[in-house]
Every structure is written in structure tokens, then in C-alpha cells.
Amino acid sequence: MRKVIPFGRRAVAPNTPRDVKAKCAHRNLRLVEHGGIVMCADCHVTLSPIWALSMLSEQYAFAMAHLDRLNLESSSPTLGS
Ligand SMILES: [Zn+2]
Numbered sequence: 447m448r449k450v451i452p453f454g455r456r457a458v459a460p461n462t463p464r465d466v467k468a469k470c471a472h473r474n475l476r477l478v479e480h481g482g483i484v485m486c487a488d489c490h491v492t493l494s495p496i497w498a499l500s501m502l503s504e505q506y507a508f509a510m511a512h513l514d515r516l517n518l519e520s521s522s523p524t525l526g527s
Contacts, residue, residue: 470486
């Protein structure tokens with residue numbers, strides 16, 4: 447028996463808009479002041495301002511923690527001197 451799966455090729459095709467949106471982490475935000483919305487410059491999806499704010503504050507916390515680690519490393523006394 448011959449099996450025909452309709453739209454099988456389309457279903458697995460990479461880079462469909464849905465795939466791009468699913469894989470996009472929306473790191474490249476664009477603030478649209480007119481309308482008060484936030485868009486992703488990469489996949490052009492409209493994001494909730496709250497989502498954008500929480501993502502940015504998360505990234506900010508990561509960056510500050512990273513800076514703290516760098517400061518600790520550079521200010522730690524060298525052993526043996
Ligand atoms: Zn995106």
C-alpha cells in the first residue's frame with residue numbers, strides 16, 4: 447500500500463515563519479512608542495511589554511552578576527605577594 451502524507455514536505459520545511467518565531471529568543475527588541483508596543487526586530491512578532499520588561503530585567507540581573515564576578519576576580523589579592 448502506498449502511503450501519501452499530504453503537506454509532509456511543507457510540515458518539515460525549515461524556516462517557516464512559525465519555526466522562526468518558535469526558535470527566536472526575541473533578544474533584539476524594538477520599542478514602538480506610537481502604540482506603546484514592543485516588537486522583535488528579528489521575527490517581527492509583537493510582544494507584551496510586561497514580557498519584554500521581565501526579559502530585560504532578567505538579562506540585567508545576569509549582566510550585573512557577571513560584572514560582580516569580574517570585579518571579585520580582578521580585586522582579589524594575588525596569593526604569595
Ligand atoms: Zn523574535
